[in-house]
Amino acid sequence: MAFHAKNYPVAYPGQLLCPTFELGEKTETFQEIIRYVPGNGVTDEEYEVNGQKMRALTATVLGEVRFLEQVLQTVPTDEDQSKDEKDIGASKAELEQGKEEQEEEDKGEDNPEKVFIVTVADSNLAGKHVTEDFANNLPREGSIVLARITRISSQRANVEILALENKTIPVDSGVGSNGAGVTAPGGGSAAATLSVSQAAADLGETFKGIISARDVRATDRDRVKIMESFRPGDIVRAQVISLGDGSNYHLSTARNDLGVVFARAFNGAGGLMYAIDWQTMVAPNTGFMESRKCAKPF
Amino acid sequence: MLNTTDRRRILGPANAKPLVFDRSSVPVEENQESAKKSSVSTGNDAIYIENGIVVNCNGSSYLEVRSRTNDKNCTLLLTSIYGPRPSRGAFNAKATLSVQFKEVTLEKIAAGQIKEICTFLTNVFNAVVNLERYPKSGIDVFLSLIHSSSGQQDFELESIITACVNGITLAFVDAGIEILDTVSAGMYKRNVTAFMKNGTEVVGFWKDDDEQSSSENILEIVEKCKEHYLTNRKTMIEFMVRNKNASD
């Protein structure tokens, strides 16, 4: 019986789940190949059995095992991309590799191949109030994040990343501890390596990011004025385009659905504003308009 | 950062009082309930495990281990894990792990020796945590030794280290941080060995006495430690799985 059809009990870290590939149905003309790709909570480890080395997928967290069949598409579409974002980034490269190999095989013989992404996730783990899948979601390339503008200059806007869209955050708020419950005072790597005064300023520290002027919108990039796109305090929906350097992620809002989602009028002194088009927001009780790079709300 | 003052917050007037909301009582009860659920005593009476009792950290574990040599002696250890959270400085494609050890009641262990334990444990878990998954971040492990052996000066470093390894693994599982295996340690006399992959790989070895130190005897020690490791690992996995099923 194929591994993906089996019924698994609760997996614990170190439990062997399945090989990296196995042979499926066989007829006279073709041999089906089933490939397993590690997703969240699963890793590809080398084991030595009786002097022989073999690779196997191993669970790395406690939870239920899931097999997700990957539908193969020759041209990646928008849908495909968002699916990738949703489940895994790390194994993306392997996936692509798998696809390529698969394509080659397709051309050569008619060997059908199935690809399954194997994940282990615990639905009850996330601090026990959230029902969505919890994994330690750190921002990575392609993730959509919600961020708050902390300062602006003519070249860029600095932001702090508050949350990943559609992902829960750890109890101690690895991504942005501002406003996400109780934090650990004095804890953390900063506290261990730095003097108290420095660490104190970093309490509630978050992952930081930069939206540079050329990444604000997709068209007319040279004429972007940060002042007319963001103001400090705005909440922005942005996409991570690179892990950046030691301190900042690089973010982009160059898409219709990305940009300012919440903003207050008069630099934070007034009330909430609403977008009336992609570059204007209006404060309903005063009627004043301010310019922003807005996200398409629906 | 040159300027250490926090410019992100508008602090308001000096006499301002922060707005405090009553915490609704529902989640509190829920917590107690879940804590109760997790305090399942394990089949092996030598170890008592509890998970998730520190609420503001990402994962935690509490261990009570009865000494194998003296029934009255007991090691109580609380482990809490914070992170992954942003690290500073140069870009790092992997997470950085740090382990801090502290005796919260009687301080019996010399400061230098505590540092040795910390670097030893960091080395063990560097090989175990799937650090690639967490770029640009730091994971912090805090160990609080609540009690070890009796007496003013006396402590068993071996049982403490064994408890530390097991406690950290359980806390990582509780935090949902990816680890390559349910790593556990076993001890024999004054030797501790931490294993992974069902005892085929050693991730940590600690020997503090001169006995049986020749190359043939080492393997014997490792084998003896492995026996203890296998029972420890079994207890831990049983606990995890039972706990998981109970919470479903």
Added chain:
Amino acid sequence: MVMSLTEKRYLQECLISKPPLRPDGRNDDQFRPIEVFTDFLPTSNGSSKIVASDGTECVVSVKSKVVDRSLEDDLIVVDVDITGRRDDSPLVQEIASILNRVLLLQIDQEQLRLTQKYSFKLYIDVLVLSSYSHPLTLISFAIYSALNSTQLPTLISSEDDLDVAELPTFHDYDMSKLNIDIPIMFTLAVCGQNVIVDPASSESDVASNGILVTWCKGKVGAPIRTLSLNEEYTRGIHPDRLAESIRLIEILAPKVLQALDG
């Protein structure tokens, strides 16, 4: 020297291959050449300076003091200072702690006894001027040579001072050699199936794990433990590697001691 990922990968492949191909062409059981100078500090009882071929340099001085045995527990104190590292950094504290414990554990304190009441107390100051690889092996070699060259003043008063209280008095210029068993420590790196001695910094950067082995009184002794050489490539090792490294030291240690004594 900081290596790129590709360089590290290349080096790792080399060290994993059987037999290991080390970047400086050494065999797996070969140490780097070292130069040792002893007894060059006029104000201390014993001293040594050791220079390794990669430029790691370490100076050790031994000073002594007469103390009342009933008041002092530890008759040997080691202080470690590594240039470029803070005194409270984990590496410095760890090395100092290991050295302190090993010397106290392995050296018979009776050998420092002067009279019934008094004893010598040794202060060992270690200064690492520049270090490129894990300095523990080199420091322990330097301590060995320094203690071996230590001269203590010769006692001329009576050894039995329990009944008649008397402060120890010494000969004006006669010195006697300190005669104790001194432990030495070795760091080994495990790379895949191979165990290599005295890893250079580049080798440490890609090693799967490190092992610390102590040699004292003609046999391997405590502590033996795994040791962190890098953060990136640390992995589990086969138990046989532990046995193998001890076997290596059992063969090599007598030769190293012979070289250090000669």
